[in-house]
Amino acid sequence: GAGVSQSPSNKVTEKGKDVELRCDPISGHTALYWYRQRLGQGLEFLIYFQGNSAPDKSGLPSDRFSAERTGESVSTLTIQRTQQEDSAVYLCASSPLGGAHQPQHFGDGTRLSIL
Amino acid sequence: GDSVTQMEGPVTLSEEAFLTINCTYTATGYPSLFWYVQYPGEGLQLLLKATKADDKGSNKGFEATYRKETTSFHLEKGSVQVSDSAVYFCALTGQAGTALIFGKGTTLSVSS
Numbered sequence: 429g430a431g432v433s434q435s436p437s438n439k440v441t442e443k444g445k446d447v448e449l450r451c452d453p454i455s456g457h458t459a460l461y462w463y464r465q466r467l468g469q470g471l472e473f474l475i476y477f478q479g480n481s482a483p484d485k486s487g488l489p490s491d492r493f494s495a496e497r498t499g500e501s502v503s504t505l506t507i508q509r510t511q512q513e514d515s516a517v518y519l520c521a522s523s524p525l526g527g528a529h530q531p532q533h534f535g536d537g538t539r540l541s542i543l
Numbered sequence: 544g545d546s547v548t549q550m551e552g553p554v555t556l557s558e559e560a561f562l563t564i565n566c567t568y569t570a571t572g573y574p575s576l577f578w579y580v581q582y583p584g585e586g587l588q589l590l591l592k593a594t595k596a597d598d599k600g601s602n603k604g605f606e607a608t609y610r611k612e613t614t615s616f617h618l619e620k621g622s623v624q625v626s627d628s629a630v631y632f633c634a635l636t637g638q639a640g641t642a643l644i645f646g647k648g649t650t651l652s653v654s655s
Contacts, residue, residue, distance in 0.1 A: 461641075473643065484642070527641060529636075
């Protein structure tokens with residue numbers, strides 16, 4: 429079966445532009461997560477969606493970052509007025525249920541480069 | 544807040560050598576602990592997990608035991624192969640219960 433799919437795989441854009449990253453979770457997975465991995469760093473949690481509950485946005489670094497999810501399907505992460513420090517690999521993960529014991533399945537990520 | 548510390552790499556070993564990658568954590572409550580692996584050119588994959596104290600997770604010859612007394616979850620393998628070359632990440636689910644908190648990753652390079 430298909431895994432977590434992310435697009436685009438690579439994105440290069442100029443500072444100040446807006447970007448939109450897409451994540452297609454594994455079918456039937458109710459929980460969806462976004463993480464960021466900057467060069468030489470571990471993964472940082474950004475946002476978590478669980479079913480129809482209000483998302484946990486506690487990891488978003490600034491109000492330039494936002495994310496949406498339609499039901500239990502596709503999610504988009506939007507970064508407005510991009511800055512060079514936003515350059516990173518953005519990873520999406522999904523799991524069958526939310527919760528501490530559930531392993532998360534990761535996509536291949538979107539590598540974002542801000543010029 | 545909750546955090547994970549793992550040994551800095553790179554770790555360079557010869558084939559069939561014994562591997563240990565240290566991981567310690569700080570967390571309130573009873574987190575679940577995970578090791579994820581990222582092979583060259585591939586996405587992040589779950590390697591093994593343990594959900595309570597004294598549990599041992601194992602997969603592909605790798606093992607890690609959840610040690611609450613030492614707040615550790617060290618990854619071990621008795622005999623590494625060239626195909627084990629990858630970046631290994633230790634992680635836990637923190638107080639909030641769902642999002643993973645990762646260490647910075649340890650690069651393992653195995654030569655024949």
